[in-house]
Amino acid sequence: MKITFVLNGQEMQIDAPPDRKVVDLLREDLGLTGTKEGCGAGECGACTILVDGESRLSCLMLAVQLEGRRIKTIEGLSDAENGALHPVQEAFIEYGAVQCGFCTPGMVLSAVHLLEKNPHPTRDKIRQGLGGNLCRCTGYVKIVDAVEAAARKVERDIPKPVKDGAL
Amino acid sequence: MRNVLLPRSLSELWDHLRAGSGAAVYAGGTDLLVKMRGGLVIPSLLICLERIEELKGVSEDLGAIRIGAGTTHAELLAHPVIRAHLPVLASALGTLGSPPIRNMGTIGGNICTASPAGDTLPPLHVLNAEVELLTKSGVRRMSVKDFITGPGKTCLQEEEILSAVWIGKPEGHNVHHFEKVGQRNALACAIASFAALLRISAEGIVEKASMAWGSVAPTILTCPEAEKTLVGERISLKRLREAAAIVRNTVRPISDVRADADYRRNVSGNLLLRLMEVQTPDDCARLNQLPA
Numbered sequence: 001m002k003i004t005f006v007l008n009g010q011e012m013q014i015d016a017p018p019d020r021k022v023v024d025l026l027r028e029d030l031g032l033t034g035t036k037e038g039c040g041a042g043e044c045g046a047c048t049i050l051v052d053g054e055s056r057l058s059c060l061m062l063a064v065q066l067e068g069r070r071i072k073t074i075e076g077l078s079d080a081e082n083g084a085l086h087p088v089q090e091a092f093i094e095y096g097a098v099q100c101g102f103c104t105p106g107m108v109l110s111a112v113h114l115l116e117k118n119p120h121p122t123r124d125k126i127r128q129g130l131g132g133n134l135c136r137c138t139g140y141v142k143i144v145d146a147v148e149a150a151a152r153k154v155e156r157d158i159p160k161p162v163k164d165g166a167l
Numbered sequence: 168m169r170n171v172l173l174p175r176s177l178s179e180l181w182d183h184l185r186a187g188s189g190a191a192v193y194a195g196g197t198d199l200l201v202k203m204r205g206g207l208v209i210p211s212l213l214i215c216l217e218r219i220e221e222l223k224g225v226s227e228d229l230g231a232i233r234i235g236a237g238t239t240h241a242e243l244l245a246h247p248v249i250r251a252h253l254p255v256l257a258s259a260l261g262t263l264g265s266p267p268i269r270n271m272g273t274i275g276g277n278i279c280t281a282s283p284a285g286d287t288l289p290p291l292h293v294l295n296a297e298v299e300l301l302t303k304s305g306v307r308r309m310s311v312k313d314f315i316t317g318p319g320k321t322c323l324q325e326e327e328i329l330s331a332v333w334i335g336k337p338e339g340h341n342v343h344h345f346e347k348v349g350q351r352n353a354l355a356c357a358i359a360s361f362a363a364l365l366r367i368s369a370e371g372i373v374e375k376a377s378m379a380w381g382s383v384a385p386t387i388l389t390c391p392e393a394e395k396t397l398v399g400e401r402i403s404l405k406r407l408r409e410a411a412a413i414v415r416n417t418v419r420p421i422s423d424v425r426a427d428a429d430y431r432r433n434v435s436g437n438l439l440l441r442l443m444e445v446q447t448p449d450d451c452a453r454l455n456q457l458p459a
Contacts, residue, residue, distance in 0.1 A: 017168040019213065042264070045265065056267050056271050059200075062171050065196075065217065114266070128266075128458040129266060131266065131354065132268060132353065
């Protein structure tokens with residue numbers, strides 16, 4: 001069936017079986033292999049994507065559910081204009097918050113979602129926000145450090161309005 | 168290939184939901200799609216309820232709260248009415264799955280899955296919640312207790328959906344407590360869980376008690392005997408221990424990959440002892456911290 005949605009900022013129409021798992025559609029049909037499939041059962045978060053800005057698991061979504069949605073995968077997180085990495089991605093590099101890397105795309109997208117909802121999370125809130133993402137290398141400390149740093153970075157990068165309302 | 172329908176309204180849904188079609192209905196997909204992957208269910212047609220606006224949202228009607236069955240756990244957790252009036256449910260939602268699971272899963276789905284470990288179920292029992300069941304031609308209501316008849320078994324009939332949950336606002340309770348024991352803090356299926364709604368007077372007398380346990384029997388367990396032991400008495404460790412002994416004799420736990428039956432039996436009693444620490448709304452708020 002024909003499915004129309006926005007993927008990483010680009011509107012697209014695809015022809016796919018309605019019951020195709022979204023993670024398979026992304027990886028195998030569209031070649032976006034940044035999204036990983038770990039458990040396939042909602043318990044590891046490696047397949048996390050953003051659907052209309054909210055974190056969801058692409059292993060538990062069927063193609064038809066993409067209809068009309070705005071989807072963001074790890075490939076679409078950097079700046080479309082100049083390719084600059086997202087502050088969360090930068091912080092992951094800076095803090096070495098990557099070991100084998102398999103959980104990283106999901107971790108990064110969950111962190112982006114968390115910081116959008118709560119720009120100043122405590123370490124506890126960061127751990128809760130990443131609670132759906134397993135790192136089997138157990139490198140959580142640096143990941144939490146990176147998200148803390150990203151929160152500071154995001155804050156710095158957003159110009160603050162001055163009194164007269166101009167930026 | 169199997170067809171998946173995405174009705175936009177209830178009237179579109181009724182066109183598809185026909186007896187004998189072999190259709191499975193889902194909302195968030197966090198249970199059904201996992202079961203399908205394991206080959207435990209093989210429906211010939213899927214109907215996804217996520218786009219039906221009539222099934223979403225929270226409304227208040229006099230003393231009652233109506234929760235659309237298609238409202239996600241994250242939406243409920245963020246909702247001021249739920250946080251203000253149903254903190255015992257909010258606490259349970261805060262422990263349910265993980266952020267993406269809460270963004271997908273719905274309260275109606277959690278009830279229809281009817282797992283003994285369903286996190287919303289002990290709170291819904293102590294709140295005396297009712298389900299609203301809808302067909303093309305009519306609506307009926309029954310208590311969540313009666314609706315769930317066994318592990319994975321409900322009274323839902325063919326051509327019928329769970330459309331809403333009705334909960335009377337609890338009045339006069341000052342302890343709204345939920346605690347779950349799992350193998351880890353996030354993404355944990357309950358080994359045992361416990362919900363309690365109590366009224367404790369300034370003098371420490373338990374005036375009302377409604378309690379329920381999850382994951383320690385085929386369906387959610389209530390224990391009127393243990394409640395009777397507490398009501399009318401000053402709350403004390405001695406009394407709680409007596410009630411806990413009754414609970415341990417009442418539960419019917421199984422052994423599985425998460426824990427064995429003896430552990431579940433012990434911990435169900437121990438969860439009751441926690442009430443020594445939660446005797447005021449402040450205690451509850453401190454112990455039952457909600458995620459952002």
